[in-house]
Amino acid sequence: MSGEVIRAGVLVTGTEVLTGRVTDRNGPWLSERLGELGIEVSHILCVGDRAADLEAGLRFLAGEGADLVVTSGGLGPTADDLTAEVVARFAGRALVLDEGMEEKISRILAGFARRLRFDADALREANRKQAMVPEGAETLDPAGTAPGLVVATEGPTVIVLPGPPRELQAMWPEALETEPVRDVLSRAKPFHGYTLRLVGIPESEIAKTLRGVEAKRDLSALEITTCLRGGELEVDVRHRDGAEGAAAAVRAAIAERHAHHLFSQDGTTIDELVADLLRGRSLGLAESCSGGLLAARLTRRPGASEYVAGSVVAYSNRAKSDLLGVDPALIERHGAVSPEVAEAMADGALARFEADVAVSITGIAGPDGGTKEKPVGYVCFCAKLADGGRLARDPVIPGGRDDIRERSALVGLHMLRVVLSGVEAPL
């Protein structure tokens, strides 16, 4: 890597995150945003609501050469919310009342109190501490009730943001516009790179391909990470100016050796690919073991109502017959988890939703219900087009109940991709 490398540390606070009761969404989100700005994130550090641990965390990140530290959480009204106070101490500043901010917060709270019919005075009292800021800090207007802070120090510039992801994300652009942060950003050189996505292939195959490229040319200027992500393999290649040739050689080698497994070369996700393929058509789903996960995943995208007609989550056999028209004799003969019933479910979804395309999923998610012939993880899929295309698969999916359910939804998406695009693909 050439050029000046600007490093950042992310400090996530909150005992609820540290104890594992809440999954942190801010660390990953901030890290992605910083990466896009060409900043190398060195650490994401979660600490609890203890002043000493928080301060030690700030010192550690500063000591590791962070030019920027972004904190999330600990700006609430309760006594365990300590971030502003600790950052003030770290920066060697006094904590002072920002009266303009106090006024802003009190207006926001009055609105809440009216709507929620809680005592406005109690709210205000609990929240006055949210207007206490390190002297000289820049404040960021609250998206909820907590203002953010930008504090220049002798070491890193510290951006202090609230814990609720929606508030943090809403306040991020304003943080980037502050003078101290713009100073740091102006020194960062952007990364280049790309992300490849593959399906149905183990990590070791990519390692082998990379060794083949490396035998012929120097790849040390690239940062290559391969990771399994929910059943897909993601290869991420990053570099700074000057390593374009090496990056292109890696891409070409993977595209050539793994053409059948490579479904995305520009970072597009399977969800985006399928949404694009579905435009102008209507989709009906018939889900059993995936329990609605495929419908939930497809409808997560805004505008999904243009192409998703719906899903019948037919968990009971009776629902398979009553709502999807699967012949009870067929279930009796082959079992509810069988290629035959999967196809009948797809036919039912096509008919009941009057859809152009349908996918069905029926399988054994476990932990019980497996047999020698049909073990836990055995899942039957069928994708059908109203005008005749058909694709069927019945893999045994490894893992526990959650894995099998989620992987089933993913395979359903890839079945849709293949049947809609007419490509040859091993699934």
Added chain:
Amino acid sequence: MSGEVIRAGVLVTGTEVLTGRVTDRNGPWLSERLGELGIEVSHILCVGDRAADLEAGLRFLAGEGADLVVTSGGLGPTADDLTAEVVARFAGRALVLDEGMEEKISRILAGFARRLRFDADALREANRKQAMVPEGAETLDPAGTAPGLVVATEGPTVIVLPGPPRELQAMWPEALETEPVRDVLSRAKPFHGYTLRLVGIPESEIAKTLRGVEAKRDLSALEITTCLRGGELEVDVRHRDGAEGAAAAVRAAIAERHAHHLFSQDGTTIDELVADLLRGRSLGLAESCSGGLLAARLTRRPGASEYVAGSVVAYSNRAKSDLLGVDPALIERHGAVSPEVAEAMADGALARFEADVAVSITGIAGPDGGTKEKPVGYVCFCAKLADGGRLARDPVIPGGRDDIRERSALVGLHMLRVVLSGVEAPL
């Protein structure tokens, strides 16, 4: 807090986690397990696949007084998998080939290679490095292909586990059984405590109640965290021996002041409560804006097929009529998002699934489709019992599309709780 406090640090490695592309599941999981053992987790630290950052992370956690450090990830076959090497250096040990382990891994890989029809030699070559371990370390048998390690050092004992959550979780019990880890555990004094869950109440109300208790007695021996968790408020109280009275006083005050909002006093989740209430009955769902999320959440639990008949995810108006029997004229008159249509959907789900209880959800998840009368976030719910009980709500749920969808599924669960248990509750 009295007694000896055993502290642990969790070190999560992996550029894919650090860059935010993959959400870390190991840090929270390990933290919960350690907490259950009476160990105080001081930090969860994520670092990328860089030896220097990894080593600095180990040193930091050791310097913060960790008696135990648990690492996840970086045990794979590729060159960016560095954990065993870095831990060896941290412990001042040489990295040596464990031949017994090499043999075990090669047997596992031969099996994979046969099943997946990939080249066994390529796999073995890529994976030989997985059998390199710090001299004198205890090894943990692989759940996948990577062995785990337990390394006693002059500072903390280090447990090294692989990154895939399923493998890490499977290997955890064996790690606890090793001599160095048992040594540490034997010194830990367990925490006591409880978790209360409330719904429909802001954090500031709890803060006020706690101040009331604190005015009368010393609560400094308690660690109390309140956090919003997906629309619910969770109050977690932890303490060591001797603070039982203070803990009981907090519980009593919250139970008294917030009886209507408090739905769980023993850590039971809404999912568990509803599953218990559903036993012996059958449930049908009719979902629109939640897009299958409620069905997915309810069927996540093993054995859900005993009480979940299914869900009609009726995203289009036509599906609402064709699959749930909602009169098109009713949709025409009141709109698809209306209390009237919600009730007709619930009736349809009761009838079509021949269910004992049904819940319907129809709303505007956004970002488009809102009007002045029915803004984005307006969601109509109806819960009905086949034998006559009925509960309807139509709140405006704040947040973005994801928030509105997930909160809708949560409100659906609470509607079920209320209608099935017959309690009085504000929702």
